[in-house]
Amino acid sequence: MPTPYWKVRPYVLTGGRTRTRQHLLVHTLVSVPYYDAVFASGLLxxxxxxxxxxxxxxxxxELSAVCGMSLGVTRVVVDDLAATDRLCIHGDTAASPFDHRLLERLRDGLRQLA
Structure with missing residues (x-):
């Protein structure tokens, strides 16, 4: 299925940026503290x-999936909206389930095999 003509290219939405000011994981929760219809009408x-x-x-x-945007673009747009205080980024409530020391040992072992 061809891309609709009205679809904006990702680099236009992000201004060519791929990095965010905040570390946003896929499970990071975000919400709108108060909805502003006037602000929304001025957005792409x-x-x-x-x-x-x-x-x-x-x-x-979830936002990436429901909006049909790539995860990278979603992160940048979320970061931009959060910078204007239009979106609230909730802190992670759970620590990473991965043991970083184990992952580093695994990485080093794989490098030795290569």
Whole structure:
């Protein structure tokens, strides 16, 4: 299926950026503290969709899926909206389930095999 003509290229939405100011994981929860219809009407369709879907608390991955944007673009747009205090990024409530020392030993072992 061809891409609709109205679909904006990812680099236009992100201004060519791929990095965010905050570390946003796929399970990071975001929400809109108060919805502003006037602000939403001034956004491009993709950020507007993300802003509107974040009215209920959702993860970055959920927003990416429901808005049809790539995860990288979603992270940058979420970061931009958060920088204007239009979106609230909730702190991670759970620590990483991975033991970093074990992962480093595994990485070093794989390098030795290569």
């Amino acid at each position: 369709p993709e950020p507007r969709s993300l802003y509107e879907h974040a009215r209920t608390t959702r993860s970055v991955a």
